[in-house]
Structures are given as structure tokens and as C-alpha cells.
Amino acid sequence: MQKVAVISGASRGIGKAIAQKYLAEGYQVFVSGRSVARLEAFSNTLSDEQKSRLFTFSGDMGIKADVYAFAEYVGKHTKEVNILVNNAGQFIPGTIEGETDGTLEQLLQTNVNSAYYLTRVLLPVLEVSTLPHIFNICSTASIMAFTNGGSYCISKFALLGFSKVLRAELMPKKIKVTSILPGPTLTDSWAGSDLPENRFMKAEDIADLVFTCSNLSQAACVEELLIRPIEGDI
Numbered sequence: 630m631q632k633v634a635v636i637s638g639a640s641r642g643i644g645k646a647i648a649q650k651y652l653a654e655g656y657q658v659f660v661s662g663r664s665v666a667r668l669e670a671f672s673n674t675l676s677d678e679q680k681s682r683l684f685t686f687s688g689d690m691g692i693k694a695d696v697y698a699f700a701e702y703v704g705k706h707t708k709e710v711n712i713l714v715n716n717a718g719q720f721i722p723g724t725i726e727g728e729t730d731g732t733l734e735q736l737l738q739t740n741v742n743s744a745y746y747l748t749r750v751l752l753p754v755l756e757v758s759t760l761p762h763i764f765n766i767c768s769t770a771s772i773m774a775f776t777n778g779g780s781y782c783i784s785k786f787a788l789l790g791f792s793k794v795l796r797a798e799l800m801p802k803k804i805k806v807t808s809i810l811p812g813p814t815l816t817d818s819w820a821g822s823d824l825p826e827n828r829f830m831k832a833e834d835i836a837d838l839v840f841t842c843s844n845l846s847q848a849a850c851v852e853e854l855l856i857r858p859i860e861g862d863i
């Protein structure tokens with residue numbers, strides 16, 4: 630039977646690279662994103678065969694009703710989910726003192742609540758699926774404060790906390806939970822930066838890492854992975 634991967638926020642950047650990897654490995658892949666145009670643009674880069682295995686859903690993962698609608702869309706097409714990647718996320722630079730009122734709420738909704746609700750609603754399906762594995766795309770900002778990190782850092786610390794709690798809860802059910810903590814990775818998140826491209830990792834590096842973790846024997850669970858550019862953080 631064809632394996633299934635569900636990835637939130639995957640029309641570009643790291644999520645898209647992860648979707649491309651699982652498509653290349655023969656999976657059926659469900660992705661979400663807010664912009665229909667960006668989802669279509671991604672789909673249009675694929676061969677007809679891969680396109681037939683990509684299912685796109687437009688919705689805001691920071692809104693609980695949209696998360697549930699995404700899960701319902703997935704449920705209409707499959708009874709099994711083997712891989713869930715909680716990737717949808719947003720970066721708004723700022724400081725706790727200086728950022729706009731509402732930034733904390735917005736980043737918690739997009740970066741934390743999205744993962745919490747998507748996981749909760751898909752857990753009954755994951756529990757009856759073969760070798761279920763949940764990935765949470767955290768960040769180096771999940772373990773250290775960085776300049777102009779503000780609420781983004783707070784949200785990523787919270788996501789790592791969510792991931793740890795989830796792993797502890799799901800261990801008895803043999804559902805693997807992996808926290809990925811990437812440093813700077815070249816995506817649209819860095820648009821406008823004049824830093825040289827070779828100071829960044831590639832989104833494909835993160836995708837390869839995720840796939841490798843999901844391809845180990847049933848006995849092994851990679852719990853946390855910290856990955857930075859070879860010259861360190863920016």
C-alpha cells in the first residue's frame with residue numbers, strides 16, 4: 630500500500646523540500662498553505678505521475694477551523710497517515726519590548742497551535758497506521774535567544790516543549806516523535822537579507838534529514854536533531 634505523508638505549510642521552503650522528498654520516494658503527499666497560487670505553482674513543477682500523488686489544501690494553519698478542515702480533506706482521501714510533519718511557521722523579527730501588539734498571539738497560533746491541533750486531530754488515524762512518525766520543525770531558536778528573536782523565539786521554545794511532551798505521551802503507543810532544530814536555511818523567510826547564500830543550509834538538507842529519520846528500523850527513534858550551517862549561526 631502507498632505510504633502517506635501530511636506536511637503543513639509546504640508550498641515553498643523547507644516544507645516544499647520535504648514534500649518533494651516524500652514524492653520522490655513514492656508517497657502520497659498532502660500539503661497545506663495559505664496561497665492557492667503558490668500551491669498550484671508547486672504542483673506545476675511536478676511530473677504528471679508525481680502530481681497525481683500530491684494533494685493540496687489551502688487554509689491558514691493558525692486558525693483551528695482550517696486545521697480541522699485540512700484533516701477532514703486528508704481523511705476523505707486516505708485511512709492511513711504514516712508521516713506527519715508540523716512545519717507551518719512564520720518569522721516576524723522583533724523584541725519583546727518593541728514588537729507590535731498581537732505578535733505573540735499570531736506567532737503562537739501559527740507556530741504552536743497549528744502543530745497542537747493538527748496532531749490532535751490526526752492522532753486517531755496515525756495510531757492505526759503503519760510505523761507512524763511525527764516531525765516538529767523547531768529551530769535553533771527553540772534552545773537559545775537570538776537578537777530580534779522576540780516572540781518567534783518564544784513560540785519555537787514552546788514548540789520544542791510540545792514535541793517533548795508529545796514524545797513522552799506517545800512512546801507507549803510506539804509512535805515516533807522527532808524534533809528537528811535547523812539553523813539558518815535559505816528560504817523566503819530570509820527574503821531581503823544580503824547575506825551570502827553559502828552561509829545558509831539548503832532546504833533539501835532538512836528534507837533529507839527528515840526522510841532518513843523516518844527510514845530507520847522500528848526500534849530506533851531520533852528524538853532531537855540540531856543542524857547548523859558549517860560556519861555556524863548567522
Ligand SMILES: NC(=O)c1ccc[n+]([C@@H]2O[C@H](COP(=O)([O-])OP(=O)(O)OC[C@H]3O[C@@H](n4cnc5c(N)ncnc54)[C@H](OP(=O)(O)O)[C@@H]3O)[C@@H](O)[C@H]2O)c1
Binds near residue numbers: 637639690
Ligand atoms: N528558514 C530557516 O532558516 C528556518 C530555520 C529554523 C526553522 N525554520 C522553520 O521551518 C519552517 C518552515 O520555514 P521556511 O523557512 O521554509 O518558511 P517559508 O519559506 O516562509 O515557507 C513557509 C511555508 O509555510 C506556509 N505557511 C506559512 N504560514 C502558514 C499558515 N499560517 N498556514 C498555512 N501555511 C502557512 C507558506 O505558504 P503560504 O505563505 O502560502 O501560507 C509556505 O509554504 C517554519 O516552521 C520555520 O520556523 C526555518
